[in-house]
Amino acid sequence: MRSRPTVLTEGPIAPTLFAFALPILLGNVLQSLNGSVNSVWVGQFLGEAALTATSNANTVLFLLLGGAFGVSMAATILVAQHVGAGRPAEARRVVGASAAFFSAVAIALAVVGALATDPLLAAMHTPPDAVPYARAYLRIIFAALPFLYLYTYVMAVLRGAGDSRTPFRFLLLSVGLDIALNPLFIFGLGPVPRLGIAGSALATLVANAVSFTALLAYLYRTRNPLCLRGSDLALLRFDAAIIATLLRKGLPMGLQMVVISANAVAMITLVNRFGSDTTAAYGAAWQLWNYVQMPAFALGAAVSSMAAQNVGAGRWDRVARTARTGVLFVCLATGSVVLLLVAIDGAALRLFLPAGHAVEIARHVNLVAAPSWVFFGISMVLFGVVRSTGAVVTPVVVLFFALWIVRLPFAMLLLPSWGADAIWWSFPLASVVSASLAIAYYRFGGWRRARMLPAAATAAPPQPQPAAQALPGDESARG
Numbered sequence: 001m002r003s004r005p006t007v008l009t010e011g012p013i014a015p016t017l018f019a020f021a022l023p024i025l026l027g028n029v030l031q032s033l034n035g036s037v038n039s040v041w042v043g044q045f046l047g048e049a050a051l052t053a054t055s056n057a058n059t060v061l062f063l064l065l066g067g068a069f070g071v072s073m074a075a076t077i078l079v080a081q082h083v084g085a086g087r088p089a090e091a092r093r094v095v096g097a098s099a100a101f102f103s104a105v106a107i108a109l110a111v112v113g114a115l116a117t118d119p120l121l122a123a124m125h126t127p128p129d130a131v132p133y134a135r136a137y138l139r140i141i142f143a144a145l146p147f148l149y150l151y152t153y154v155m156a157v158l159r160g161a162g163d164s165r166t167p168f169r170f171l172l173l174s175v176g177l178d179i180a181l182n183p184l185f186i187f188g189l190g191p192v193p194r195l196g197i198a199g200s201a202l203a204t205l206v207a208n209a210v211s212f213t214a215l216l217a218y219l220y221r222t223r224n225p226l227c228l229r230g231s232d233l234a235l236l237r238f239d240a241a242i243i244a245t246l247l248r249k250g251l252p253m254g255l256q257m258v259v260i261s262a263n264a265v266a267m268i269t270l271v272n273r274f275g276s277d278t279t280a281a282y283g284a285a286w287q288l289w290n291y292v293q294m295p296a297f298a299l300g301a302a303v304s305s306m307a308a309q310n311v312g313a314g315r316w317d318r319v320a321r322t323a324r325t326g327v328l329f330v331c332l333a334t335g336s337v338v339l340l341l342v343a344i345d346g347a348a349l350r351l352f353l354p355a356g357h358a359v360e361i362a363r364h365v366n367l368v369a370a371p372s373w374v375f376f377g378i379s380m381v382l383f384g385v386v387r388s389t390g391a392v393v394t395p396v397v398v399l400f401f402a403l404w405i406v407r408l409p410f411a412m413l414l415l416p417s418w419g420a421d422a423i424w425w426s427f428p429l430a431s432v433v434s435a436s437l438a439i440a441y442y443r444f445g446g447w448r449r450a451r452m453l454p455a456a457a458t459a460a461p462p463q464p465q466p467a468a469q470a471l472p473g474d475e476s477a478r479g
Contacts, residue, residue, distance in 0.1 A: 008162045008306045009084050009313040013321045017329065021302035023168035024159070028294045034175045041182050042200055046133075050197045053126070053133030057201075060120065061141055061148075062261065064109060068149050070254025071102070072156035073301075074246045077308045077388055078452050079160035079226070084312030088225055095157060095226050096235025097242040099150075104238075106149035113142035133197045140201035147208040154215060159305050161226055166218070174211035178203050245453050252392045256399055263403040267423065270411055274420050281362035284352035285369070288341055292370065295333035296377035299326050300384035307388035316448070323385040323442065330377035338370045361420075368424040375431035382438040391447035398441065402434035 008016060035058075042050050075098045082091035113120075117138050126134050151174075155167035184192055185199030195202060219227050228235055271282045303326040310318040341348065349362045383395035407430035414422035441447065 007083075008080075008309040009315050009318065013318065013325045014329075017299075017302060017306060017322065017325055020162070020164050020306060021298050021329070023164040024301050025294055025298035027168045027171045028298055029291070030171060030175045032290055032294075034178055037179050038182055038200055038203075041186060042197060045186065046197055049127070049129040050133045053130040053137055053197060054200065057134050057138040057141055060113075060138065063258070064113075064145065065148065065152065066254050066257035066261075068102075068152050068254075069257060070252065071098075071246050071250030072153045073253045073304070073387070074250035074392075074452070075153065076156045076160035076301075076305055077249070077390065078242070078245065079157050080162075080305045080308030080388070081312035081452060083161050084309030084315075086313075091161070092226060092228060092232055093235055093239065094242055096228055096232065096237065097239035098153065098157075098246055099228075100236050100238055101243050101246060102149050102153045103146070106146040109149075110142050110145045113145065114139055117142070136196070136198040137201045140198055140205055144201070144205035144208055147205065147212050151208055151212040151215070154212070154219075157226060159301065160308065162305065162309065164302070164305075166215070170211050170215040170218070173214065174207045177207035177210060181206055241453060249390055249392045249452060252396045253387065255396050259396065259400050259403060263408065266408055267411070267426075270415065270423055271420070273415075277356075277358045278361055278420055280353060281349075281358045281365055284349050284358070284362045285365045287352050288345075288348055288366070289370065289373065292334065292337050292341060292373045293376065295337065296330055296373065296380040299330045299333070299377070300380035302326070302384075303381055304384035304388050307385045311388050319385065319388070323382060326381040326385065327378055330381050331374055334374045334377040338373060341370055342367060365424050368421070369427035372428035372431035375428070375435040378435040379431070379438040382442045386442060386445065386447040386450075389447055389450040390452040391445070391450035394441055394445060394447070395438070398434055398437045401437070402430045406430050406433050 008020065039054065042054050075094060078094045078098075079091050082088070082094065117135055121131055121134050121138070155171070158164075158167050181203035182200055185195050185202050186197070187199075188194030220229070268279070268282065271279050303322050307319045307322050310316070310322065345363050345366045346359065349359050349366070353359050353362060379398070383398075387395060407426040410429055411423045411426040414425075418425070
């Protein structure tokens with residue numbers, strides 16, 4: 001049996017985008033549930049010090065995977081453009097160079113991380129009682145890093161080729177193994193020794209190693225055209241033009257996660273001023289918002305791959321229609337989740353909070369801030385479209401402006417007079433600003449002239465042609 005990349009340059013836009021985005025969304029839900037379940041095992045059975053240790057270790061992992069996210073997204077767009085343009089040999093060239101790069105970086109980080117675990121924990125001011133747990137956990141996580149990086153990379157490449165179902169199937173395997181192995185390795189059973197917190201990290205390592213190996217075996221067994229074999233194995237090398245592009249385009253996309261996470265730290269620092277009830281309420285609201293954001297992230301990734309294939313094919317009419325459909329979908333999906341959340345927020349928040357004053361604070365926070373995620377979704381979809389050409393800097397600049405120049409100063413300036421409401425209202429304000437700037441850049445910006453690779457490195461994508469459809473009022477789609 002021979003598989004082939006899914007063509008996203010043909011057929012109706014809406015059903016194709018929905019079918020492509022749904023596995024990505026389900027995969028995001030699975031990963032969040034996996035993290036929640038693992039936290040329950042550690043927190044409930046190993047204690048607060050162990051949970052603190054995993055929180056510190058996962059902060060490090062989040063930053064490391066943030067870099068992998070950006071560079072893998074750059075590989076996704078490159079592969080998608082070549083697949084859309086009908087250049088399978090160039091797509092395999094990207095696969096070879098980026099696989100060599102990811103492997104080298106992952107192994108180097110694993111070695112450096114294992115050697116620098118203690119200084120790293122000291123620099124993070126990890127509580128002394130949590131240090132032994134964090135050390136045991138983090139050293140195994142660093143050993144798992146090559147599998148985590150390469151797994152992330154292969155799934156990104158497959159999505160660039162138009163295949164989101166295969167990554168989801170193997171992600172399901174990974175999450176299932178991780179959930180099943182956590183209690184086995186933590187508590188031991190029969191010949192399996194009791195490993196404590198190290199067992200939780202080992203479960204992650206085994207789950208990702210097994211799933212990654214199974215995914216590669218499946219791709220070669222089905223003769224996926226992006227797999228390297230025979231003479232194509234020579235492509236597993238450091239191609240300077242491609243690696244430079246991965247870094248030049250990928251690092252700004254990875255920086256997005258740093259901008260978001262750093263702002264989250266700054267905001268919770270403000271929230272902490274109002275006492276434990278308010279902080280607990282805010283934390284509970286965030287637990288729910290994690291799920292509210294998922295349609296935006298899934299559709300942002302989906303439209304990026306779909307638009308990139310159509311950029312490669314020169315189908316600018318379909319790029320514009322992908323943007324319009326993506327915005328419609330994210331408004332419907334996120335809006336529906338927000339309405340449901342507001343309707344049942346009391347019951348949902350009591351999953352994380354005991355009945356009392358904190359629940360009422362959290363309901364107020366949710367009522368003010370939850371609708372802002374609809375505007376956040378619009379930004380993510382339009383950023384996904386403009387990135388499909390290689391325009392990656394402006395989305396990060398817009399995000400930085402909305403979060404650090406609008407949200408944080410607004411909250412700090414009005415804190416004395418508005419109290420905690422200044423923080424809650426800063427969310428919709430920043431989201432509206434971000435969505436407005438994203439729409440303005442989509443309509444009037446120069447993203448259609450951007451390039452992933454220099455013209456000398458590969459054939460340039462066809463120039464924009466007059467668009468058949470675009471977002472309402474989108475004059476710039478004409479060229």
